[in-house]
Amino acid sequence: MPLKYIFEMPEMVRQxxxxxxxxxxxxxxxxxxxxKPMKWSLKQIGIILGCSMLPFGPFYVEKKYL
Known part of the structure; x- marks a missing residue:
């Protein structure tokens, strides 16, 4: 969005x-x-997939689960 509105480059939004x-x-x-390889429980996979929608969530997953 900054590319589109601040830098006036709407073509970059698509890429x-x-x-x-x-x-x-x-x-x-x-x-x-x-x-299966990591032997995650249903609760853990729920947290991991839920973190995919949070800003910086994957960093938490990397530190806690990987």
């Missing part, structure tokens, strides 16, 4: 938004694929 979406999907899929 940055696409990268953000792909990384979000990769994070969620990675969390799902690691359930």
């Amino acid at each position: 940055v938004g696409m990268a953000h979406g792909i990384l979000f999907i990769a994070y969620v899929l990675g969390g799902i694929l690691l359930i």
Whole structure:
């Protein structure tokens, strides 16, 4: 959004938004694929996937669960 409104570069929103979406999907899929190898409980995977929607949430997950 700063690129669009502050720097007047609306064309960048599409590219940055696409990268953000792909990384979000990769994070969620990675969390799902690691359930069995990491032996996470249902509560833990709920916290891990919930943190994907919080700013800086993945940093908490990395420190606590990985």
